[in-house]
Structure formats: C-alpha cells, structure tokens
Amino acid sequence: MHYERNNDVKIGIIGAGNLGTAIGHRLAASGHDIMISFARTPEKVEQAAQQIGHDATAGTPEQTVAFGDVIVLATPWGVTLDTVAALADALAHKVVWDTTNPFAPTMDELVIGTTTSAGEQVAATAPHATVVKAIAPFAQALASPSTTVEDRHPTVFVCGDDESARHTVATLVADIGADPVDTGPLKLARFTEPTGMLVTNLAYVKQLGPGIALALLGR
Numbered sequence: 001m002h003y004e005r006n007n008d009v010k011i012g013i014i015g016a017g018n019l020g021t022a023i024g025h026r027l028a029a030s031g032h033d034i035m036i037s038f039a040r041t042p043e044k045v046e047q048a049a050q051q052i053g054h055d056a057t058a059g060t061p062e063q064t065v066a067f068g069d070v071i072v073l074a075t076p077w078g079v080t081l082d083t084v085a086a087l088a089d090a091l092a093h094k095v096v097w098d099t100t101n102p103f104a105p106t107m108d109e110l111v112i113g114t115t116t117s118a119g120e121q122v123a124a125t126a127p128h129a130t131v132v133k134a135i136a137p138f139a140q141a142l143a144s145p146s147t148t149v150e151d152r153h154p155t156v157f158v159c160g161d162d163e164s165a166r167h168t169v170a171t172l173v174a175d176i177g178a179d180p181v182d183t184g185p186l187k188l189a190r191f192t193e194p195t196g197m198l199v200t201n202l203a204y205v206k207q208l209g210p211g212i213a214l215a216l217l218g219r
C-alpha cells in the first residue's frame, strides 16, 4: 500500500533519547512540527530539540501531549507505564505511537509478552487514547543519511484497533524512511514485540550491528 505524505501533523515526542531524537529529526525533515520532552534534565531535552532542528521545540511531557496530534512514546520500558499513567487524562483522544520495547536489560528476554504486550499495557494505562504499536528501525539507521538496506526500507509492523489511527501512524512510519505493514489489531503487538527483541538481540548481543533490518518479502 502507498501512504500519501501528510505534512501538517503536529508531533509530540516523549523520550528525548536516541530514538525520540532520530524519529523527530526525520519527521521534522518531512515537514511535521515537533515538540520533544522527557529526560532527566531540561538541558538534555533542549539539546534533543536542537539536534532535531527545523524549529523543533523542547517542552515538558504535559506541554508535549497538549501540542501533538500524534504522541510518539519513546521511553525506556521501565518508566513507560508510570509516565503514561501520569499523562493518561491529557492523552485522551490522542493517537499514541508506541515504539517501546519491553526488554530485560540483558536484551535476551521480554519482561512481558505473548499473552499481552507493551502496546496493550500502554492502552490499558491510557484507556481513552488510541494506541498504535509500531517499533521503529534502529535509531542509528534513522540518524544515518539513508535507512535503505540492500535497496529495501526496513519493515515496521503497525498494530492498532483503530484503522484510521493505524493509517496515520503508517504514514509517519513511511515519512521516517521505513516500510509500514498494516498488521491489524493491537493484540498482534504480542508477536511483533518479540520480533523487535530478536532483531535487537542479533544486532547487539550477537553483534551483527544496527545495520541489519527486517523486511517482509512477497506482498
């Protein structure tokens, strides 16, 4: 499926680390307005906004949620549900693009999975938000000049119970230089999250490096 670029989505990013900054930079370069938040110091958030460029701004998580039509969740799993719980009311009626991986620190196990998922836990914590799970490619790939690996864009599975929100996030996934695959309901995140685990383990534990990517062939 071809996803038409939509230039006027306001994006609030929670998580001013490697992934939040890299996604922000690519979405800003695609013409979206960006506000970023969430680090241990305001200086780190300001630095992330500067790295994103294109007039991106730094805010608090509350300001970021108020700003965005779509809220990108790019927080370490260990602090994700507390962060979402604190913002749950403000997240009502927002599309939440959840990029989190519920990894154990050893990167060889999920702390939850197969009978539920991080995506479903985020949705249960912010019950009036519309949550879409789509695990982005490696931040290193997004921060490099091209995301293409062997002439293909990395596949990103897009799971959510709302078709329109899946379409919105799939369009943003295409904007960051990845290939969205509409996977259907949020509960499919039970299986896409272990896929993220496997690829990350191969990259960092098996040391194939973040230049690898997953691609779904034959569709």
Ligand SMILES: NC(=O)c1ccc[n+]([C@@H]2O[C@H](COP(=O)([O-])OP(=O)(O)OC[C@H]3O[C@@H](n4cnc5c(N)ncnc54)[C@H](OP(=O)(O)O)[C@@H]3O)[C@@H](O)[C@H]2O)c1
Residues within 6 Å of the ligand: 015, 016, 017, 018, 019, 020, 038, 039, 040, 041, 044, 073, 074, 075, 076, 077, 079, 099, 100, 101, 102, 103, 135, 136, 137, 138, 139, 140
């Ligand atoms: N990196 C990737 O390639 C990649 C790819 C796909 C999915 N993901 C997922 O994306 C999420 C973010 O990953 P990342 O690599 O961007 O992590 P990261 O670089 O460690 O960034 C995490 C951000 O959260 C902030 N943070 C952590 N604990 C905090 C706390 N208690 N209070 C306030 N801020 C806090 C950190 O602030 P400080 O910098 O001040 O510590 C940092 O800005 C994870 O769930 C990861 O699994 C990552």
